[in-house]
Amino acid sequence: MKWLNSIGDLxxxxxxxxVFYPVTLWRTIRRPLETMTYADRELRDSAGEQFTDTLNPPLFLVLSLFLTQAVGVAMGGGVNPIVAQKTGLAALISDDASLLLFRLILFSLFPLLMATRMLRARGIALTRQRLKPPFYAQCYACAPFALFVGVGTSLAHTTVVAAQWAGTVLAIGAVGGYLTAQTIWFEHHLQSGRARALLNAMRVFAEAAVAAVAIALLFVLH
Incomplete structure (x- = not known):
């Protein structure tokens, strides 16, 4: 009976x-700052009362990356080149599960560096406890960015010209939307002007993108 109850809970x-994935996605797209503030507030509740009406931020990011991977497969992407490659560090990524984990690590660099930058800009010492709230908030912002960039990239790699254009526009729009959300977030937390907040957002985005590309190249080049 315990086993059956566990299966039922799962x-x-x-x-x-x-139900809660589209609810969380819509709230994050419509009101990014409010949703990120909500993540900070929920972490103050007891464990059983946290994120009762949305998905928790890390899970939201994981499911978004899973969807991008599923869309890529559905569009006939075939076996990912990193999975197909069996030499060097790429040998560590042998199936879709390890590929999902790899993508999660790459995209998690964005929430991590954004959260770290915010704490440093406010002169707050870095600790595990202090980093967690802004990291969770950033996972909310990163999930739609990862989803739409991934879907846009899959569309851009199809043979249909219209889909290629749509994918390019979607990916560029995702980057623009993500930078906009980050600008609002930095402006709110640092009590700074819009220009300074945008510079902070662009700086950290560039750092995270360079780090992600550098890590990816280690697995692609051999």
Missing amino acids: LYEVMSWL
Whole structure:
């Protein structure tokens, strides 16, 4: 009976994602700053009362990356080149599960560096406890960015010209939307002007992008 109850709890948890994923996505796109502030507030509650009406931020990011991977497969992307490559560090990525983990690490650089930058700009010492709230908030902002960049990239690699254009526009729009959300977030937390907030957002975005590309190249080049 304990085993059956565990299966029932797991089934409910997974099926509830079908409801709460689009709810969380819509709230994040529509009101990014409010959703990120909500993440800070929820972490102050007891563990059982946190994120009861949305997905928790890390799970939201994981599911978004899973969807991008599923879309790529559905569009006939075939076997990812990194998975197909069996030499060097690429040998560590042998299936879709390890590829998902690899993508998660790359995109998690953005929340990590954004959160770190915010604490440093406010003169707050870095600790695990202090880094967690801004990191969770940043996972909310990063998930739509990762989803739409991934879907846009998959569309851009199809043979249909219209889909290629749509994918390019979607990916560029995702970057623009992400930088806009970050600008608003930095402006709110640092009490700075819009120009300074934008510079902070662009600086950290560039740092995270360079780090992600550098790590990816280690697995591609051999």
